[in-house]
Amino acid sequence: MDALEGRSPFGGLRPGIAGLLESGIVELVNYGRERDGLIPLWVGEGDLPTAPFIRAAANRGLEAGHTFYTYQRGIPALRAAVAGYLTRHYGVPVDMERILITGGGMQAIMLTLQALIDPGDELVLATPVWPNIMQSAEVIGGRLCPVAMTLDPERGWTLDLDRMFDAVGPRCKALFVNSPGNPTGAVLSRDAMLAIRDFARQRGLWIISDEVYGRLFYAGRPHQPAPSFLEIMEPEERLVVVNSFSKNWAMTGWRVGWATAPASLGQIYENLIQYNLSGVAEFMQEAALTAVTDGEADVSALIDRCRAGRDLVCDRLSTMPRVRFAKPDGAFYLFFEVDGEADSRDLAKRLVDTANVGLAPGTAFGPGGQRALRLCFACSEARLDEAMDRLQPVLT
Amino acid sequence: MDALEGRSPFGGLRPGIAGLLESGIVELVNYGRERDGLIPLWVGEGDLPTAPFIRAAANRGLEAGHTFYTYQRGIPALRAAVAGYLTRHYGVPVDMERILITGGGMQAIMLTLQALIDPGDELVLATPVWPNIMQSAEVIGGRLCPVAMTLDPERGWTLDLDRMFDAVGPRCKALFVNSPGNPTGAVLSRDAMLAIRDFARQRGLWIISDEVYGRLFYAGRPHQPAPSFLEIMEPEERLVVVNSFSKNWAMTGWRVGWATAPASLGQIYENLIQYNLSGVAEFMQEAALTAVTDGEADVSALIDRCRAGRDLVCDRLSTMPRVRFAKPDGAFYLFFEVDGEADSRDLAKRLVDTANVGLAPGTAFGPGGQRALRLCFACSEARLDEAMDRLQPVLT
Numbered sequence: 001m002d003a004l005e006g007r008s009p010f011g012g013l014r015p016g017i018a019g020l021l022e023s024g025i026v027e028l029v030n031y032g033r034e035r036d037g038l039i040p041l042w043v044g045e046g047d048l049p050t051a052p053f054i055r056a057a058a059n060r061g062l063e064a065g066h067t068f069y070t071y072q073r074g075i076p077a078l079r080a081a082v083a084g085y086l087t088r089h090y091g092v093p094v095d096m097e098r099i100l101i102t103g104g105g106m107q108a109i110m111l112t113l114q115a116l117i118d119p120g121d122e123l124v125l126a127t128p129v130w131p132n133i134m135q136s137a138e139v140i141g142g143r144l145c146p147v148a149m150t151l152d153p154e155r156g157w158t159l160d161l162d163r164m165f166d167a168v169g170p171r172c173k174a175l176f177v178n179s180p181g182n183p184t185g186a187v188l189s190r191d192a193m194l195a196i197r198d199f200a201r202q203r204g205l206w207i208i209s210d211e212v213y214g215r216l217f218y219a220g221r222p223h224q225p226a227p228s229f230l231e232i233m234e235p236e237e238r239l240v241v242v243n244s245f246s247k248n249w250a251m252t253g254w255r256v257g258w259a260t261a262p263a264s265l266g267q268i269y270e271n272l273i274q275y276n277l278s279g280v281a282e283f284m285q286e287a288a289l290t291a292v293t294d295g296e297a298d299v300s301a302l303i304d305r306c307r308a309g310r311d312l313v314c315d316r317l318s319t320m321p322r323v324r325f326a327k328p329d330g331a332f333y334l335f336f337e338v339d340g341e342a343d344s345r346d347l348a349k350r351l352v353d354t355a356n357v358g359l360a361p362g363t364a365f366g367p368g369g370q371r372a373l374r375l376c377f378a379c380s381e382a383r384l385d386e387a388m389d390r391l392q393p394v395l396t
Numbered sequence: 397m398d399a400l401e402g403r404s405p406f407g408g409l410r411p412g413i414a415g416l417l418e419s420g421i422v423e424l425v426n427y428g429r430e431r432d433g434l435i436p437l438w439v440g441e442g443d444l445p446t447a448p449f450i451r452a453a454a455n456r457g458l459e460a461g462h463t464f465y466t467y468q469r470g471i472p473a474l475r476a477a478v479a480g481y482l483t484r485h486y487g488v489p490v491d492m493e494r495i496l497i498t499g500g501g502m503q504a505i506m507l508t509l510q511a512l513i514d515p516g517d518e519l520v521l522a523t524p525v526w527p528n529i530m531q532s533a534e535v536i537g538g539r540l541c542p543v544a545m546t547l548d549p550e551r552g553w554t555l556d557l558d559r560m561f562d563a564v565g566p567r568c569k570a571l572f573v574n575s576p577g578n579p580t581g582a583v584l585s586r587d588a589m590l591a592i593r594d595f596a597r598q599r600g601l602w603i604i605s606d607e608v609y610g611r612l613f614y615a616g617r618p619h620q621p622a623p624s625f626l627e628i629m630e631p632e633e634r635l636v637v638v639n640s641f642s643k644n645w646a647m648t649g650w651r652v653g654w655a656t657a658p659a660s661l662g663q664i665y666e667n668l669i670q671y672n673l674s675g676v677a678e679f680m681q682e683a684a685l686t687a688v689t690d691g692e693a694d695v696s697a698l699i700d701r702c703r704a705g706r707d708l709v710c711d712r713l714s715t716m717p718r719v720r721f722a723k724p725d726g727a728f729y730l731f732f733e734v735d736g737e738a739d740s741r742d743l744a745k746r747l748v749d750t751a752n753v754g755l756a757p758g759t760a761f762g763p764g765g766q767r768a769l770r771l772c773f774a775c776s777e778a779r780l781d782e783a784m785d786r787l788q789p790v791l792t
Contacts, residue, residue: 012569012602012634014514017664026468026670049461059455065445068649072422103499103651103673110672114535118410119515136671139510140536173408206408238408253464254677255499268414274422275532276506277499277673281650281680 017139024345024364025131032352039387042348042358044130044182044333045252046305046378050287051298054249057290061283070282072270074101074258078289082258085292089215090230097263098235100270101285103277105212105244105257110136111272112208112240112259116173117142124167125176126159128183128335128362128369133176133210145172148368149184151337156326157184161192165199174206175199180213180226183335183365183374185328187217190227197232206238212257213331215248215299218307223300226330236262247332248299249291256280256288302378306332309377309384316388320395332378335362337371338395344373355390412534420741420760421527428748435783438744438754440526440578440729441648442701442774446683447694450645453686457679466678468666470497470654474685478654481688485611486626493659494631496666497681499673501608501640501653506532507668508604508636508655512569513538520563521572522555524579524731524758524765529572529606541568544764545580547733552722553580557588561595570602571595576609576622579731579761579770581724583613586623593628602634608653609727611644611695614703619696622726632658643728643774644695645687652676652684698774702728705773705780712784716791728774731758733767734791740769751786 025042032038049055073079076096083096102108109132117123119141125133127146134144145167149157164175175196179188188196200207209229217226233239244257261269273279291298310327313334317323325336341347348361351373362372377384421438428434445451469475472492479492498504505528513519515537521529523542530540541563545553560571571592575584584592596603605625613622629635640653657665669675687694706723709730713719721732737743744757747769758768773780 012600013511013661013664014517017511026666043465045464050458050463055458055463058458062446062451062454066649067446067451067647068441069439070649106670106674107672115409115413119537121410132671132674135667139668139671141515204408251463253462253466253675253679255673255675265409268409270422271531272535274502275528275535276503277651278502278528279649279651283649284677 025360028348028352028361029358031349032358035352035356038352038356038358039383039390040358041375041377041379041387042360044376045246046250046302046332047380047383048250050250050254051295054251054287054291054295058283058287061286066282066286068282070279070285072273072279073266074099074280075282075285075289078285078292081289081292086230086260089225090228092231094230094260095235095263097266098260100259100261100266100273101280102257102259102273103280104246104255105210105242106132106136107255107277108242108257108259109133109208109210111269111276112242112261113137113140113142114272115265115268116206120171122169122172123174123176124164124172126164127367128365128372129178130182131364131366133178134366143171145169146367149186150368151324151326151372153324153326156328157181157186157335159186161195168203168205172205174208176208176210178210180216180330182213182331183333183360183362183369183372185331185333185335187219187226187330190232193227193229193232197229200238204238206240208240208242210242212242212244212247214243216303216306216332217330218310219329223303230260236264245288245291248302249295250302251288251291254284254287256284306378308381309379310334312381312384313375313377313388320392323395332376334375334377335369335372336375338373342371344371348373351391351394355394357387357390421756424744424748424757425754427745428754431748431752434748434752434754435779435786436754437771437773437775437783438756440772441642442646442698442728443776443779444646446646446650447691450647450683450687450691454679454683457682462678462682464678466675466681468669468675469662470495470676471678471681471685474681477685477688482626482656485621486624488627490626490656491631491659493662494656496655496657496662496669497676498653498655498669499676500642500651501606501638502528502532503651503673504638504653504655505529505604505606507665507672508638509533509536509538510668511661511664512602516567518565518568519570519572520560520568522560523763524761524768525574526578527760527762529574530762539567541565542763545582546764547720547722547768549720549722552724553577553582553731555582557591564599564601568601570604572604572606574606576612576726578609578727579729579756579758579765579768581727581729581731583615583622583726586628589623589625589628593625596634600634602636604636604638606638608638608640608643610639612699612702612728613726614706615725619699626656632660641684641687644698645691646698647684647687650680650683652680702774704777705775706730708777708780709771709773709784716788719791728772730771730773731765731768732771734769738767740767744769747787747790751790753783753786
């Protein structure tokens with residue numbers, strides 16, 4: 001193999017690509033995956049599989065032989081059903097021509113960045129945030145301008161809008177917003193959204209709004225969704241709203257989501273879908289259609305379950321003196337700090353070893369999150385209670 | 397909406413992204429999709445759904461509740477089975493650490509380009525070729541250096557290797573090779589592969605080898621695979637082989653494929669999988685595992701069926717004097733020219749309208765293909781016969 005010296009695989013990669021280190025969550029999950037009796041609260045999913053009636057719909061599609069290539073934008077029935085769902089919940093008409101079915105919310109973000117961000121273009125976003133958003137932007141050569149939120153024990157994780165707007169330079173193409181937020185659970189008010197919208201209009205910026213947790217909102221009327229940019233912007237404005245079947249309908253592993261984009265970009269998304277995945281399996285789309293059509297009771301039950309989980313976790317952690325947090329208004333995470341623990345990666349590993357509980361280290365989520373841990377409370381109360389019992393001796 | 401003037405969505409896109417026009421295949425398929433009785437030979441898939449025992453495996457996974465997030469590189473059982481499959485068919489040991497499960501072969505290509513190609517880097521490839529390869533490279537800012545093959549009625553579609561090597565400049569990072577080729581059906585000989593390998597080694601280039609049609613080879617012993625770069629390169633060399641469950645196991649719509657890459661790049665692929673799709677559904681991977689483990693008889697039957705389809709189509713077209721082609725050694729396409737027809741897009745549309753047969757226009761496939769049409773012969777002989785009957789009056 002002398003002839004190959006100096007030509008190792010790494011030598012031929014893009015500069016920087018090997019530096020996109022895994023955020024620490026997958027590494028930790030791999031570390032603890034086979035551990036007996038571990039309570040996994042680190043991943044953004046609940047403890048229940050997809051509802052049987054949704055799984056049955058996929059099987060009906062399989063039995064009917066719906067295994068061929070299909071519509072790249074999504075099957076029309078699903079696009080229409082999603083448009084109807086948004087129209088129902090947000091009280092504004094959403095046309096099915098705006099709906100693009102994607103391989104999960106993550107892929108909807110990647111496609112959107114591919115459409116908008118040239119190498120060197122900037123993306124302004126509030127952190128802590130789901131790290132894959134940052135890394136997907138880096139993969140396509142975008143530059144990140146993170147604006148760190150701060151944890152105020154009274155008001156929760158808060159974003160200073162002026163700081164966000166100050167971060168916008170001449171190369172900025174888009175503002176990325178995630179409300180309710182992962183990992184913080186923070187929810188932007190309608191007023192904050194209006195301010196962001198007005199600023200974006202004035203500067204000609206895109207808004208990429210990740211509203212995957214939009215239904216998991218605990219501060220309004222029962223089952224009222226969190227405020228959405230869909231409610232305050234016109235169909236052909238520079239807005240892409242990202243959503244997913246993962247959370248609302250417990251379909252995390254399926255990888256089915258959607259983008260709501262200006263209808264005039266339909267052909268561009270169709271092309272990008274072709275080059276990235278070439279469409280979502282028809283039988284999976286049929287399951288998603290069943291979910292969005294017949295699954296509203298399940299979504300309501302999930303919201304109630306998450307609210308109960310949030311209350312339980314907050315009650316229990318409030319008795320542990322080292323723990324600092326504010327009760328989140330949305331999503332299904334508590335993102336809390338522990339006094340005396342500066343390295344959340346180390347602490348998360350220690351909690352696997354000593355408490356047999358899996359939490360995600362805040363280091364993964366960018367500026368502002370280094371000291372925090374993310375706990376997903378989309379679980380049964382019994383399981384959460386047991387996890388709290390195990391955490392108590394370590395976090396007290 | 398005065399405030400929005402001058403800020404149309406298109407204005408805010410990346411320059412060039414709207415110019416990535418759809419290749420013409422999807423446009424045509426959308427045009428003819430609902431046409432009564434049309435025989436669709438335009439898409440790269442057969443006319444049979446996935447085998448029932450594979451569909452049943454997916455349903456078992458669904459019933460077992462395997463709907464959660466899963467291993468980002470693929471479930472270990474599937475990675476091991478794929479490694480075993482390659483080892484069996486190519487006679488060289490392939491370690492499962494080299495196998496990465498992706499959302500289809502297309503996604504394996506996109507991930508590989510994301511790992512290798514910086515904006516401005518060049519990719520040399522022979523055309524005509526599946527257009528999504530070219531467009532995915534353009535999406536990530538790569539520059540294409542196409543080398544047109546020529547149609548020799550005796551030898552078929554041929555690639556001049558010297559012209560390919562001459563196209564390699566200082567910014568070239570990789571050679572993209574697709575053998576057996578889509579749309580040409582051309583197969584690189586072992587000698588040609590050795591020459592490409594030696595050139596790539598000398599210049600420190602990557603080889604991206606799309607071997608999705610590797611089993612559909614008609615020039616060797618019965619069911620012998622086409623030559624593969626796996627047979628002639630070491631595990632840690634700069635080689636990525638792209639493959640898919642789509643063709644061999646009639647799973648086109650599922651979107652499950654794999655890359656065989658240097659094991660040292662496993663973490664990089666794992667990261668890129670996270671940012672692009674976040675893993676292939678576990679129940680789909682379980683179906684793929686059943687396919688690769690128990691589906692060999694089906695692959696053999698597919699090869700036989702495609703060979704019969706190829707022979708039928710070639711026999712029939714050879715009686716139509718305007719049609720120029722050479723019998724392909726691999727894949728499941730015939731890529732033929734029609735004397736007196738310079739615009740294949742126009743001709744393909746005309747064939748939908750007058751013959752009710754769907755063929756893909758060669759304009760889609762880059763330099764060298766403008767005049768040709770692609771016909772997929774992975775169909776029943778009865779269906780192909782009927783298609784030939786309909787084409788005869790137009791192509792004679």
